[in-house]
Amino acid sequence: xxMGEIERAAIEDLPAIKDVLRETWHDTYASLFPGSAMEAIIxxxxxxxxxxxxxRNADLYFGIARDEGNVVGVIxxxxxxxxxxxxxxxxxxxYQRRGIGRQLLEASYGAFRTAQKVRLTVxxxxxxxxxFYSKHGFRETARTSQEVAGASLExxxxxxxx
Numbered sequence: 001x002x003m004g005e006i007e008r009a010a011i012e013d014l015p016a017i018k019d020v021l022r023e024t025w026h027d028t029y030a031s032l033f034p035g036s037a038m039e040a041i042i043x044x045x046x047x048x049x050x051x052x053x054x055x056r057n058a059d060l061y062f063g064i065a066r067d068e069g070n071v072v073g074v075i076x077x078x079x080x081x082x083x084x085x086x087x088x089x090x091x092x093x094x095y096q097r098r099g100i101g102r103q104l105l106e107a108s109y110g111a112f113r114t115a116q117k118v119r120l121t122v123x124x125x126x127x128x129x130x131x132f133y134s135k136h137g138f139r140e141t142a143r144t145s146q147e148v149a150g151a152s153l154e155x156x157x158x159x160x161x162x
Contacts, residue, residue, distance in 0.1 A: 037149035
């Protein structure tokens with residue numbers, strides 16, 4: 001299946017973006033966090049005012065993927081020196097493994113044409129994410145740990161040359 005359009009997010013996309021983030025976070029991290037911690041993280045990191053500021057930030061690429069008009073994927077990325085930093089990439093579970101994540105990544109590369117590499121951080125416990133990024137040429141460069149809502153998580157920093 002060929003995906004629909006990849007485009008920059010607009011303020012009116014906020015409710016659909018929040019739905020994508022909530023669904024993918026629950027699918028990806030439900031085994032790591034109790035429900036109350038999950039809701040606390042989601043309400044803080046995906047608060048409407050945070051997402052609104054990110055959509056309006058001209059230095060940030062906030063892209064969405066649509067299928068038949070519905071938002072099915074989200075990416076945020078920014079340039080830092082010669083690197084594109086991907087801060088978030090989420091695709092609704094029913095739409096995964098259809099090339100949407102790759103298309104969103106490629107759209108972010110196009111937004112920052114002078115970049116030489118791409119860097120991102122993925123939770124080591126996120127097996128699907130680790131497999132996706134490895135498949136797309138990313139290699140581990142470092143590991144850090146982070147305390148989030150009472151859970152100790154291992155972060156894997158990955159990079160890819162462009």
